[in-house]
Amino acid sequence: MAVLIDLNKEKADILKFTRPGDYVVFFHNLSGEFTFSLNSTGINVDIFGLYIGARSSDFVIRTKQHHVSSETTSNLLIKGVFYDDSRFNYQGLIRIENNAQKSHAYQKNQNITLSPNVFIESKPYLEILANDVFCTHGSTTGRLDQNQLLYLKSRRIEKEKAQSLLIEGFLGDLLRKVQEKIPQFDYNIKSYHKLAD
Amino acid sequence: MNQPNLNFNYKYGFSMPQKYVFKAKKGLNEEVVAAISTMKKEPVWMTEFRLKAFGIFKEKNMPNWGADLSRINFNEIFYYIKPTNKQVNKWENLPKEIRETYDKIGIPEAEKKYLMGVSAQYESEVVYESVNKQLSKQGVIFCDMGMAVKKYPDIVKKYFGSVIPASDNKFAALNSSVWSGGSFVYVPKGIKVKLPLQAYFRINAEQFGQFERTLIIVEEGGYVHYVEGCTAPVYATDSLHAAVVEIIVKKGARVRYTTVQNWSKNVYNLVTKRSRVEEDGIMEWVDCNIGSQVTMKYPSCYLMGKRARGEVLSIAFSGKNQHQDAGAKMLHFAPDTSSRIISKSISKDGGRTSYRGLVQVRPGAKNSSVYVSCDALILDDRSRSDTYPDMKIKETDINVQHEATVEKLGEEKLFYLSSRGINKTESEGLLVNGFIDPVAKEIPLEYAIELNRLINLEMSGSVG
Numbered sequence: 001m002a003v004l005i006d007l008n009k010e011k012a013d014i015l016k017f018t019r020p021g022d023y024v025v026f027f028h029n030l031s032g033e034f035t036f037s038l039n040s041t042g043i044n045v046d047i048f049g050l051y052i053g054a055r056s057s058d059f060v061i062r063t064k065q066h067h068v069s070s071e072t073t074s075n076l077l078i079k080g081v082f083y084d085d086s087r088f089n090y091q092g093l094i095r096i097e098n099n100a101q102k103s104h105a106y107q108k109n110q111n112i113t114l115s116p117n118v119f120i121e122s123k124p125y126l127e128i129l130a131n132d133v134f135c136t137h138g139s140t141t142g143r144l145d146q147n148q149l150l151y152l153k154s155r156r157i158e159k160e161k162a163q164s165l166l167i168e169g170f171l172g173d174l175l176r177k178v179q180e181k182i183p184q185f186d187y188n189i190k191s192y193h194k195l196a197d
Numbered sequence: 198m199n200q201p202n203l204n205f206n207y208k209y210g211f212s213m214p215q216k217y218v219f220k221a222k223k224g225l226n227e228e229v230v231a232a233i234s235t236m237k238k239e240p241v242w243m244t245e246f247r248l249k250a251f252g253i254f255k256e257k258n259m260p261n262w263g264a265d266l267s268r269i270n271f272n273e274i275f276y277y278i279k280p281t282n283k284q285v286n287k288w289e290n291l292p293k294e295i296r297e298t299y300d301k302i303g304i305p306e307a308e309k310k311y312l313m314g315v316s317a318q319y320e321s322e323v324v325y326e327s328v329n330k331q332l333s334k335q336g337v338i339f340c341d342m343g344m345a346v347k348k349y350p351d352i353v354k355k356y357f358g359s360v361i362p363a364s365d366n367k368f369a370a371l372n373s374s375v376w377s378g379g380s381f382v383y384v385p386k387g388i389k390v391k392l393p394l395q396a397y398f399r400i401n402a403e404q405f406g407q408f409e410r411t412l413i414i415v416e417e418g419g420y421v422h423y424v425e426g427c428t429a430p431v432y433a434t435d436s437l438h439a440a441v442v443e444i445i446v447k448k449g450a451r452v453r454y455t456t457v458q459n460w461s462k463n464v465y466n467l468v469t470k471r472s473r474v475e476e477d478g479i480m481e482w483v484d485c486n487i488g489s490q491v492t493m494k495y496p497s498c499y500l501m502g503k504r505a506r507g508e509v510l511s512i513a514f515s516g517k518n519q520h521q522d523a524g525a526k527m528l529h530f531a532p533d534t535s536s537r538i539i540s541k542s543i544s545k546d547g548g549r550t551s552y553r554g555l556v557q558v559r560p561g562a563k564n565s566s567v568y569v570s571c572d573a574l575i576l577d578d579r580s581r582s583d584t585y586p587d588m589k590i591k592e593t594d595i596n597v598q599h600e601a602t603v604e605k606l607g608e609e610k611l612f613y614l615s616s617r618g619i620n621k622t623e624s625e626g627l628l629v630n631g632f633i634d635p636v637a638k639e640i641p642l643e644y645a646i647e648l649n650r651l652i653n654l655e656m657s658g659s660v661g
Binding site: 098101111113114115116118119120121122123124125126127128129130131132133134135136137138139140141142143 | 560573575576577578580581582583584585586587588589590591592593594595596597598599600601602603604605
């Protein structure tokens, strides 16, 4: 079974994985610079980050998925919801060294903006020095899906409620993914959501 | 499987004996800048512009990001060479060597087909130029930049340096102080130029930097497609190419700018290309980088008016000792603006490709949408591919998407082709051409054919 690492508790900047196995890293509203170094064949690391920015919160985060050994997999997903004057500055790097053939690396950053005063900066970088690899990254930033909002409206769900339903769904998706790997993982999305209130 | 490196004999790597009317001294100082301006019999305002830009150039630092530029020595370069005394408008009147050079590239053939205006740049001055009569009748101006400064001072003075000021970056400052050649295009209101305008560029002197300057202005509702293709002979010492291209797209106008860059593999190609797009305007950059040692080029669109649209389609190919650091910039200033960037890059034989992009959504650019897609192929284990997209968003009612993939050629596809009796080299060429096809099909036919041929040449035999 996968090993869970809660970055908010670990307080580590550099995580060096040296033994084969499945690892899950989770963090929320964390600023800092984090390196995930995959130093042995057969390592799979899932990295999940959750951000809720409200008022004047200001997050600056750097991540580095560093594939040093061959046949390693890393999969990063960072989701954020931003209200008020909050700021989010993300720079994520996937670096695959020449020796790390047959590695797979994924990186995804999805942000929802809920106020015209937010500032989002997303820099998903790739540095690939091996050829027999597969890497993708994606980044989306935007408002809530207007079609989904319209649908809920047509079902007579008032705007505020519809909005929070969609946000819960958006963030809940990430939490479910963690739970798929770590069944005992339990986070109350509602209590998270209150952070923004 | 691992054959030795393809020692690709650069097809256009011939050089002609040099024959010049005037050649500036090596190196750069105020006297050289002033001498260039005097030689070109320029008005005082341009001389002042050059000298001011030179001051900025001296102060500006080299970029501290991107490709390695440490080997550029600004004092080892000739900044101005004038090949013949006057411009000629008949093919037969061109000097023999120049004609031979062009023959090898195939300019006359291309012209016979459907080029309406060929403006061929040999060294720093445009020496061969034929503008279709119909163009002039429509009021379209297509001439070399030096001539435009003299003949159309009002338009030039108004727009020259307005999109890319000399202070923009070190190489824009350098270009602003020593520029020569390049094209000037002016399309009046409502005029749609049906066939593409084309210019061919060559560098033919050792250690000689080419600093052409292009300015395109398309008035309300107008349209033009400008095509720039480059080939250059091989020399042992590094050559510097620092062009500046400024484009103004007025309300409802549309401009397409296509480049096929195939400088020889010792050229530093450091180019600033930018467009200003007004309401309902459309700007499209099609940018193919095959040659050069180092290219740093990020065509950009400043979307200033409502519903303005910007598009960059880019292909980069890096072989041995090459670094293509190319990309695009999209800056959204107005509501309902949209942009799209499609980048395809291929690295091989130790080459390195970097996609570097910037997307900025400014406050007030409501309902803007951005789509960026970067795909990279790495063909062997010595090559490298990077993706550096920056997105800065200061607005809420928007939609910004970015995606990128890096992979090798699909083994299943290769296997399928081999089962159909197609050999490996050919299959790889096919797949690479298929990979770039979404961009290549946007290029005028004869350039697309040339591109296809170049890719096949680059691919032949050496993929591991």
